[in-house]
Every structure is written in structure tokens, then in C-alpha cells.
Amino acid sequence: MAHRLRLRSNRFGHACRQARPFALATSHPNRPMIISPPFLSAAQPDAGNTVVPGGNVCTANMLECTPGGGAYPVSFNLGWHGGVHLMAPSDGNQAAYVRAIADGKIVYLRKTGPNGKPTLHYRNVRTDDGCVVIRHDTEIGEGDNARVTYYSVYLHLQTVQPTLAVGQKIYRKDVLGTPGQIYGQYPQIHFEIVCDEASLKKFIGRAPGPVGAQGRTDAIYGDTWFFVPHGTKLFANEPHPFREDDSAPATAMIQPQPSLVPAGTSRDLVIRMRYEKDCTLTTYQQDADGNWLVFGAMPAERDAEYNLYQRATALHDRFTDSSLAGIGGATVAPSPSAIFEILSFGRGINDRLGNGQRFNHWRKMKTPDGDGWINLSKAGVRVYSDADFPGWAGWSFVSDDPTPDSLCDSPTVKRWLDIDRSGHISHAKAVQALNVETVRQRMAHAVCKFPTEWSKAGLEARYNWLKNPHEALTTPLSDADFNTLMDHARDLAFWEDVSDPDFPPPNECWHFPPTAFVRQFRACNWLTVDELAQCLPRRSLTGQTPWDEAHRRATEHQKAINALRRKYLGESTVRFVHFLAQTYIETGILSLVSEGGAGHGKSYGPFFGRGYLQLTWPNGYDEYGKFRLLSNITGSVYSDPRISTTSTHQWSSGGSVQRWYPRYDPARVASSLADAAESSGMFWISKHFRGKNNINRAADLGVTPAVVGFISWLINGGAAGYANRQQFAALIFRILSDDTSSVSHATISYPPLTPPGQPTLCHSFPPAPVTATLSIQVSYEPQIP
Structure with a gap:
């Protein structure tokens, strides 16, 4: 039986050379804060699961070069290096595209220079100079101190997407270009993350240094x-x-x-x-x-x-x-x-x-x-x-290099490299130490302040040490060779050309270790209003939701949904996908938190559906009151006149009749979004089914049509809105996961709740595979606000 529907989202990164068929993933990727690596290879799929923050996508797609080939934060000759050289994984028969790691705005763009440009052929090998810099404004928690700004830098691109422009809104997973050559090594990019000190303090909740007497409470995530x-x-x-x-x-x-x-x-x-x-x-x-x-x-x-x-x-x-x-x-x-x-x-x-x-x-x-x-x-x-960012998790903050040149003279870093505690760091010793795993781990979690290598100003002062004897050099550079190097460096530099007043000055940059940064914030479970609004469909069976209305609803519900997610769903994006898919049909895509008709004509009467998952019946409200220890009502008047000091109510479907008074007023579950969220979270984790408990247990099986169907039965008990729930799950997963399919729409098949001639889907856990399916079309046509 064909059932074709169209469901539109407001956007999706769609610039991709090769279309691939869309299928719902059966793996369990974690995508709390919407961030991903700059490479997302279909040939190396995200095999993470809901119990490992970040999955293994960083391992698969952030293939860092060795310390001598462009590692962070220093090279073999102890020169500062603000980012990492990443090797592009294969995507079919080509190198994977370079993609934006998060939503943001392009603040600098440089097309790749021609092949014959002499300054890009330093020492007779090609280095590509295509470059994109993106500003990201996001949130890692609640309040002003959790609103952060950082910049991602993508350099040595062989090609830059021709449709990109400075000032353009960019979305996570949008294609920026293709990886290029770095001194003849292909396919690679230089990738780095920078911010100023004011933003760094917000990222870590304090001034750079050891943790305070207690941890921050405005942002909480991870371990x-x-x-x-x-x-x-x-x-x-x-x-x-x-x-x-x-x-x-x-x-x-x-x-x-x-x-x-x-x-x-x-x-x-x-x-x-x-x-x-x-x-x-x-x-x-x-x-x-x-x-x-x-x-x-x-x-x-x-x-x-x-x-x-x-x-x-x-x-x-x-x-x-x-x-x-x-x-x-x-x-x-x-x-x-x-x-x-x-x-x-x-x-x-x-x-x-x-x-x-x-x-x-x-x-x-x-x-x-x-x-x-x-x-x-x-x-x-x-x-x-x-x-x-506690020290015992490996993090450190390095800002003690007193020199203005590009050589690392940080006492902290030199102490790390002094593996035999001799007090002297030779070039040979540094090379040896940078390959020691414990040293590499310290380097990989060091947030460092030093001048950028991409500033045109002060180039000669930064690299003048190359003209003098140094143990890392076979011979010092001659004046002619030094000038050639300066011409090469000048053509790669771009810092002063970035069109953003908040871009950190070249000598005031804090550099994050890029791979650790992406891993860290894939464990952050707080969405901005814009990110939540992107998850609301523009068109579905429930009607149309223009961007302005989606943004208004996201603004209203952001805090409550983020708090619910952090407390009850953990870091898993798969759980969040399932929760939103069910919530949308229960709330009319976040347009209401109480059931229409106020329970008139229903067996549960004044205990009608309220909250994000529409809590119903007195027993459900009673369980919520016990979970929160809600105080009894003051006085004797309830918001709904059907409840009085003497009224009795059917306690559950088919249950006994009991008096509700003097318990709390059920109206609070809809009048307070905090209660709407808490009651729904409690229902989600306390739900019993097939000898198990907690819907997260079912959600962790993956975003498949059978699992969506099973959870739909757990939430609703019937087929109401079943097609929508399948649509919503497919769409939200596409937006929040690392899926990079370029198709604008896809047809998926999903099982009916009661397949003909088979046991009811809801009777099995895990959900049993079924052969009888319905067909549904989901559209991903981008509608950028």
C-alpha cells in the first residue's frame, strides 16, 4: 500500500558531487551539540553508538598527520603550529569533500591560486592556498556566560565551492571545497580552531588555569x-x-x-x-x-x-x-x-x-x-x-611563551618534552618526545596562546631565526632563500583580510586542539534556538510551519527541551531524534502542550493530556507528583472545576475510582514548561514494557522504522499520527546525524503496527522484523531562512 507524503525541513547541506541513495542508519551516532569533523566519508561510516560520546567519527574522519608532518601545537623544530594537517579519507573513488563543522557565517574566502603561480611552488612542490574561515556563534549551556564564539579555518583547499561568498550563512555539512596539496602531500588540509580570551573564558567557565572550588552549573555535559x-x-x-x-x-x-x-x-x-x-x-x-x-x-x-x-x-x-x-x-x-x-x-x-x-x-x-x-x-x-575542562581529563592551558617569533619557548611545553629531565631540549630529543604517546596526549589537549602563522604583519620578525644557526636546520637560510620563503608565506597569509571585527588579533589568539575540540563538543547537549528551529519541519501532515513560526516556537521551548534532554536523554542524538519525533505529533510540532478539548467526553476527564508527551489519567499525574514530591494544593479550588475536594475519578484505563484531593493542581503540567518537560522525561524513563523499563532502552536500538513504530506504540498505544512519527524521525535524523546524502527526497518503508497475518509489532522487544510495509516519501528540499 503506497502512502506518499512530503515533509520539508528549512535547510540541509546539499552541495555534493555524487548522489547516494538515502537509507535510515542502523548505527547509533551521538550528535548532541551540532558539530562534526570537516570530513564525513561515506566510505568510513559513523560506526559510533549511543553509549560512546562522539562515536568514532573523529577517529575515522580526522586523520591527523604525524608530529613532523603538521601536528598541533608544535613541529619537530619546535615551531608553533596552530592547527593540524588532516588527511582526507576516501569517499568512493575520490577524496572526501571538506565540509563546515557547524552552522556559521563565512568571514573570509580565498579561491585557489593558479597551478603555475611561483609562490605556491615553494621548493618546487605545490601548496594549495584555497581558504575558508567561518565564524560560529553558539551556546554550550544556559545564560550569557555560555554563549560562545569561535572560528574554524580550512586552508590548502584545492578548490573552493564557487557558490560561496563572504557574509554567507553556512550550515553544518555544507561542502566548502576539496582537499589539496601541502608541500606536495595530497589530499590534505590545514584545519584549526581559534578564539579570543573572552570567548575562551566562556568555553571553560573561568580564566585559563586550574579549575575552581566547584564546577560550573550553567554548562554541564560529558563525564x-x-x-x-x-x-x-x-x-x-x-x-x-x-x-x-x-x-x-x-x-x-x-x-x-x-x-x-x-x-x-x-x-x-x-x-x-x-x-x-x-x-x-x-x-x-x-x-x-x-x-x-x-x-x-x-x-x-x-x-x-x-x-x-x-x-x-x-x-x-x-x-x-x-x-x-x-x-x-x-x-x-x-x-x-x-x-x-x-x-x-x-x-x-x-x-x-x-x-x-x-x-x-x-x-x-x-x-x-x-x-x-x-x-x-x-x-x-x-x-x-x-x-x-579539568586538568585530570588531560586539559591544560599554555600561554607562557615570552618571545614574539614562531619558535616555541614555552617553559611548560619544554618541560613536557624533557622526558629524561635533563633540562635541555635538543632537536633530536624533541623529535623523540613528540612520538611518545603520553606527550602526544598532553599536546592533543593543550589549549595554547601564541601568534598566528597566517598574519602578513611581522612575518620577517616571526621567522628571522631561520637565518641563524639552529640545530633543527641543516644550514641557515640565505637572504635569497629567506625572501623566497617570505613571498610564499605572504601569499598564504590572510589574517588581516578577515572581515569580522571580533576576529582575534594575530598576537592574541587562543588555539584549540582541533580533534579534541570536536570530540569535546560532540558531547555537549545544548541546542541553540536556531538549531532547534532547524529540526522543525516546514511542511507535514499537521500543516505548514514557516521559518518565523518555527523560530518562535523554538525560542519558547528551547530551555525546557534542552533541560529535559540533558537530564533524561543523555548525550545520544538517536534518543533525541526519537523523543522529538513523538513530541511533534503529541504537541502539533510544539504548538501546544495540552490536549485539545480539555478531556471533555473522555474517560480521564480533567486529567487530559498535558506536557510534551501528553501525560493522561490520574495515575500518571500521581506518579509525577511522587517523583517530584509536589506539594498538596493550598486551599480547595482547582483550575478545573471537575476536580473538587470530594470528586472521584477513574484512576487509569479500566482502573478503580479514587479521590484526587488534596494532591497538586494538574494544570501546572501545562502552565509551566518546566513541568511539561519534567513530566514527559519521567514518563519516558519510567515506562515499563515487555519486562523492561525506560524508552531509552528501545531508542538505543537505532533509528529504524521498526523501532520508531515500537516507540510510537509505547507513547500512544495506537496508530494515531503513525505516519507522521515515521516522517519526523527520518527528517530529524537526517538533520542531526552526519548523513551527507545529496538526494532532495527519499522513499522509506515502514511496518504497520499490526502487519496482516503477523503478531502485533508492539508485542516484541527488540521489535521483530516485518515484511508488510507502507511507503512514505520524505522531502529534504532546503529552505534556508
């Missing part, structure tokens, strides 16, 4: 890190979450236990908490040189991410069980929602502990003093995330 000071108590058995020190005197029925180490842990430790479906706790300790090295890791806690709701609820229940009987007002049970956040992030983010509430976050970990339970909420323990 959670705990700094655990020496002297912290360590216990053999898991303490009650009411207890902050289990060696203290007995509390009610809870008996104390001695610390495994009477004086506490013998040294400062750092604990990394990583959720990848499972949860893994890894312990780091500091060596004599100040490096944080892995000491060991506890066995992974299986399915911990999927079971967080159950774990949070169970810990909440421990505050009301018999173990604390008799202590009265001294115990105020924290909400499961607040516990959920502490288990997820090490602290409250959206739902913090209220007055009188206490919760101690006990985790078992490996330490030099033995394996035991440590209180990660104890005073003195400091909590961070990857958004803090």
Missing part, C-alpha cells in the same frame, strides 16, 4: 568528575543515604561501621563517573610530576543508566522505611527527581534538594587504600563535568 580530598572515610558496606559519615554514632535503627582506614584515604583522588548504558567509576591519582593517572576502575554497573529511575525511587524509599523510625522531623525525604540528578550529575541541576532534605551520594570505588564506599556529597568533595 562527571569528583575531586576527593585525602582523609575521606571509606566503608566496606553501603551506608544509608541519610548518613554522611557511617562511623558516627547510631541513627535510629542504623548501626555504625568503622572506616576501612581510620585516618581516611591517604591521598587526594579524582573519580570519573561515566554513563554508557552501564556506569563505570574510574579512580585517578597524581604522580610526582603532577600528572593524573588511572589507578583503577570498579566493574561496570550493568544497565545503570536505564535503571536510574528505579534506583532513585528505591533510595527515596529508604528515608521512609523502618530504619529511620523514631527520629521524626530530622528526616525529610528528598524527591526521587532530586536523587536522580545527583546520581546522574553528582549534584542537583534542575531539581535541587529542598529545605530540610538531605541525601548522601555513596559510591563504591577503587582506591590505593582498598575498595570501599565513599560519600561523594561530603563537604570537601568537589564536583565537575567535562564542561569544566
